[in-house]
Amino acid sequence: MLTMAAVNLFVILSAVLFLGFLLGTVDYLVNHEENKCEMTYMFEYPQYVRIVLPSEVAQSYPRYNLYAYGEGKYTEKLRGMEFGGIPVLFIPGNSGSYKQVRSLASVSLRKSLALNSIIQFDYFTADLNEEYSALYGPALREQTKFIHQCIESVLNLYSGAKKKPTSVILIGHSMGGLVAKGLLLEPGFDPKTINTIITLATPHRSPVLMVDEYMAQYYANVTRFWTNNRNSTLKHIPLASIGGGHRDVLVRSELIKTTAIPGVWVSTDHLSILWCKQLVLTVVRALFDMVDPKAMQITESIQRKNDSLSYHLMKRTAGKRLMEAFHPKEAHFSEHGDWQEPLKRQYSFHKERVLKTTYIMVRLTDNPKYHMLAIEAVNLEAKDWGVNLSNETKFLPSVRMKRKGILLNVAALRRMSYSHVIVQIPPLNEPLPVLEASTEGALRYEIRLQGADLLWQAYLLHLRPSCPLVSTHHATATMTTSWSHEDVHAFVTEKRVQPLHLKLQSPKPSKYGKNETMKIKIILDPACRYSVSIQSSLSDSLGQMVRFYASMLLPYMVAVLILAVRQQMKFMENEGYCSSVHTALAVGAKPYYILPTVKIASKLIGRSNRVGRR
Numbered sequence: 075m076l077t078m079a080a081v082n083l084f085v086i087l088s089a090v091l092f093l094g095f096l097l098g099t100v101d102y103l104v105n106h107e108e109n110k111c112e113m114t115y116m117f118e119y120p121q122y123v124r125i126v127l128p129s130e131v132a133q134s135y136p137r138y139n140l141y142a143y144g145e146g147k148y149t150e151k152l153r154g155m156e157f158g159g160i161p162v163l164f165i166p167g168n169s170g171s172y173k174q175v176r177s178l179a180s181v182s183l184r185k186s187l188a189l190n191s192i193i194q195f196d197y198f199t200a201d202l203n204e205e206y207s208a209l210y211g212p213a214l215r216e217q218t219k220f221i222h223q224c225i226e227s228v229l230n231l232y233s234g235a236k237k238k239p240t241s242v243i244l245i246g247h248s249m250g251g252l253v254a255k256g257l258l259l260e261p262g263f264d265p266k267t268i269n270t271i272i273t274l275a276t277p278h279r280s281p282v283l284m285v286d287e288y289m290a291q292y293y294a295n296v297t298r299f300w301t302n303n304r305n306s307t308l309k310h311i312p313l314a315s316i317g318g319g320h321r322d323v324l325v326r327s328e329l330i331k332t333t334a335i336p337g338v339w340v341s342t343d344h345l346s347i348l349w350c351k352q353l354v355l356t357v358v359r360a361l362f363d364m365v366d367p368k369a370m371q372i373t374e375s376i377q378r379k380n381d382s383l384s385y386h387l388m389k390r391t392a393g394k395r396l397m398e399a400f401h402p403k404e405a406h407f408s409e410h411g412d413w414q415e416p417l418k419r420q421y422s423f424h425k426e427r428v429l430k431t432t433y434i435m436v437r438l439t440d441n442p443k444y445h446m447l448a449i450e451a452v453n454l455e456a457k458d459w460g461v462n463l464s465n466e467t468k469f470l471p472s473v474r475m476k477r478k479g480i481l482l483n484v485a486a487l488r489r490m491s492y493s494h495v496i497v498q499i500p501p502l503n504e505p506l507p508v509l510e511a512s513t514e515g516a517l518r519y520e521i522r523l524q525g526a527d528l529l530w531q532a533y534l535l536h537l538r539p540s541c542p543l544v545s546t547h548h549a550t551a552t553m554t555t556s557w558s559h560e561d562v563h564a565f566v567t568e569k570r571v572q573p574l575h576l577k578l579q580s581p582k583p584s585k586y587g588k589n590e591t592m593k594i595k596i597i598l599d600p601a602c603r604y605s606v607s608i609q610s611s612l613s614d615s616l617g618q619m620v621r622f623y624a625s626m627l628l629p630y631m632v633a634v635l636i637l638a639v640r641q642q643m644k645f646m647e648n649e650g651y652c653s654s655v656h657t658a659l660a661v662g663a664k665p666y667y668i669l670p671t672v673k674i675a676s677k678l679i680g681r682s683n684r685v686g687r688r
Contacts, residue, residue, distance in 0.1 A: 098616030099624075105617060106321050106575075110340040111350035114177040117184060118146040122173065123153055125198070125231070131223045138220045139201040140227060141172055143179040158235045159194035160243070160371055161228050162361075165221060167248020167276075168208035172201040174247060177349040182358045193365050195243075198228050207249040208281065211288025214249065218256045225257075225267050237370045241269040243361065247348060248325065251276025251315070256296050258308065265307050269372045270364065270379060272314045272357065274347050275322055277329035283625060312379045314360075314387060316353070318342035319560060320579055326621065327560050328580030334554075334561035336390040341562070360386040363396040388559065434497040438484050481518070519606070521594040523576065529622045532577040532614030535594060537566050541602035549604060550597045556590050557583050566604075577614055637662045 122141040144152040151157075162182075164175035179197035186194045200221060207213040225242055232238050246254040251273025258265055281289055300308065317330030319341035338352045347353060363382040366373040373379060385396050411431040482495065526533070541547045549566040551574045564574035576592065598604055638655060641662025645653040653661075 094616055095620065095624075095627075097613060098618075098620035101613040101617030102620040102624075103323060105613060106323075107341060107572075109321070109343065109346060111342055111346050112352060114181055114349050114351045114354055116145060116176060116180045120145055120173075120176045120180065121149045122199070123149065125227060127223065127227055131220075131227070135216070135220045135223070137203040137205075138217075139172075140224050141199050141201060143175055143197040143199060145180060145183060148183065155231060157196050157231045158237065159196040160365065161232070161239055162195050162197045162243040162245060163221070163224060163228060164197060164199040165217075165244065165246040165250030165253050166200065166202055166204075167246070167250040169204050169206055170202070170247055170250065171204060172199040174348045175199040175245075177351075177354050178245065178357065181351075181354050182361070185358055185362065191362075193362060193367075193370065195361065198224070198242075200224055202250075207253075208283070209285050211286045211290070211292060214253060214256065214289065214292050217253050218260060221253055222257055222260045222263055229267065239371050241267050241372070243270045243272070243372065244268055245272045245274070245357075246276060247274045248276060248344065252278070252293075252296065255300060255313070256292065258303075259295055259299050265311065268311055269374075270312055270314075270361075272316070274316050275318050275325050275330065275342075275344050276315060277325045278315055279329045282325060282329070310374075310376050312376065312383055314383045316347070316357075316387065317560075318344060318347045320562060320575075320577070322347070323621070326579065327558065334559050335387050339563055356386050359394055436495045436497065438487050438492060438495065518598060519594075519596040521596070521606075521608075523592045523594070523608075524588070526576070526592045527578075527582045529578055529581055530615050530618045532575070532611045532618050533608050534611045534614070535564070535574040535576055536607045536609075537564065537574070537596065538571065538605045538607075539566055539599075539602045540604065541568070541599070547599040547602045549599050549602070552595045552597075554593050554595060555580075555582075556593075557586050575611070575614055576608070577611075577618055634659065 121144050123144055125140040125142055127140060142152045142157075162179075164172070164178070166172055166174055175197055179195075179199075182195045182197065185191075200217075202217050202220070205213045205217070207217060228242055229239065244254040244257075246252070251271070254268075254271050254273065255278075257263055257268065281293060284290055315330055316335070317325065317327050319327060319334075321341040321343045324344040335353065335356055338350075338356060340350065340352055342350045342353065360382050361372075363386070364372050364379050366375075382396050385391075411433050413433045413435065416434070416436075487495070523533070535551055535553075537549060537551050539547060539549065546568050547566075551564045551566070553562045553574060553576055554560075555578065558580045560579050562575065564572050566572070574594070576594065578592065582590070596604075596606065638658040641658040642652050642655075644662075645651065645658070
């Protein structure tokens with residue numbers, strides 16, 4: 075009877091765990107924001123011109139090929155092997171096609187034509203036979219050797235060019251990014267033939283699945299080499315790592331580096347990162363800004379390359395080109411402008427037309443209640459802002475308008491003997507919807523979730539508007555962490571009210587203290603009132619456990635089965651017969667199916683918290 079009871083308990087617990095795993099899998103694969111990426115389109119039919127490789131290379135790698143991307147009349151030059159631009163080599167990833175280069179290449183070509191620019195990028199793409207390099211370690215080694223030969227062949231194509239390049243740009247998707255880094259370990263490879271590496275959804279820190287010793291060794295060698303030589307032989311090569319965020323269910327953000335890019339504001343899955351228009355445009359702009367106008371090739375200045383990548387991928391403060399981002403140290407004001415000094419705690423500026431330059435003077439008081447100052451501008455085209463703090467401004471997430479803001483420490487400015495912050499509004503022929511200059515409590519909230527540091531923890535934040543006097547409004551909630559460059563956004567408008575899923579995409583490093591935790595920044599519309607609530611989400615928690623721990627399921631099952639077989643062998647030794655599998659599991663593997671259940675259940679209990687009303 076005891077044995078049957080144990081078996082029944084095991085069956086019940088197994089069913090509960092299986093149901094939880096199934097719900098978590100569904101949440102992991104389905105419960106995420108819709109794909110908001112805009113599609114990139116080719117204006118002419120994309121064509122891929124095969125590059126003839128040296129006979130010894132073709133014989134050594136019969137499965138692989140090299141192509142050049144072209145459209146329309148440009149293709150005729152490629153067929154004649156006439157190359158005179160800046161070489162870019164695309165490396166596809168696990169089961170990836172060489173044709174995945176088309177979005178980057180087409181947008182780059184169209185940008186050159188639209189600007190009537192003599193700057194042109196020549197995109198080459200490697201055909202790696204769509205091999206499963208993420209599941210078979212030896213393929214990485216062979217692909218790396220082939221890409222080495224491709225770089226030499228590409229550079230040889232420019233022997234007759236006026237502006238002969240000496241290096242190439244590498245763009246790697248998924249495992250292709252790892253291959254790009256592994257090139258530097260190849261015997262006889264010249265690091266100077268690479269000037270920039272950009273990786274898209276590449277798992278740098280470790281493979282998604284460690285399938286064999288070859289892959290483990292490849293990762294170990296690449297990591298060690300880059301760690302030891304980053305500031306010496308590799309210092310001239312900027313490495314930009316871009317991830318898709320929580321929509322990428324194949325490569326977790328913790329394995330990548332950058333997932334939050336100003337002006338993109340969307341999460342991409344593992345494939346759409348290659349064609350997402352918002353991201354592709356940003357990458358192409360960064361490449362154009364790295365060109366030396368005299369040499370008509372990528373600049374040799376590592377500072378210029380780093381500045382371009384940093385500006386476009388991390389901290390863009392102004393226009394779409396790096397040269398537009400330089401703000402003068404001092405700002406000059408006109409005494410003939412319209413000067414205003416509102417003394418309200420919250421102030422909104424709204425005019426249909428601004429006929430002359432207007433200056434809003436925000437007084438910096440010593441009242442301890444006014445510790446922070448938040449300023450937001452909507453659709454303001456001015457490049458420089460007031461007392462020139464323009465370099466400190468940031469673009470704010472938005473679905474339909476240009477929003478820019480800054481958060482200033484009032485006490486710190488007063489200690490520097492400043493009395494006012496001045497917001498300059500230039501003359502405009504179009505309506506200026508809103509300019510906010512207010513204290514933090516009136517325009518924005520910042521919520522810290524103390525203790526929300528574990529990967530399985532998940533919550534939902536609901537931002538509910540109450541706007542009886544306005545027909546249109548816009549608010550944004552953003553989740554950030556200090557240990558990773560990853561932001562998740564939710565937008566609330568008159569047509570859309572969506573919750574913000576609060577869940578970590580990378581674990582909190584041990585070096586961060588208890589005060590470093592998840593933050594939620596809420597940018598409000600001053601015309602509305604909002605209520606904010608946070609509640610635990612069981613489905614998201616199950617999805618998190620599947621996302622981060624599903625790979626442990628197989629070894630866990632094997633361990634349980636080994637314990638069951640051990641118990642059966644003990645039965646045979648002591649009783650002379652082999653017990654049933656259920657009995658062996660119930661007796662021999664009991665701690666391994668009871669303790670995890672108890673711990674998981676205790677952790678999933680959460681509370682719903684209500685955060686006040688403005």
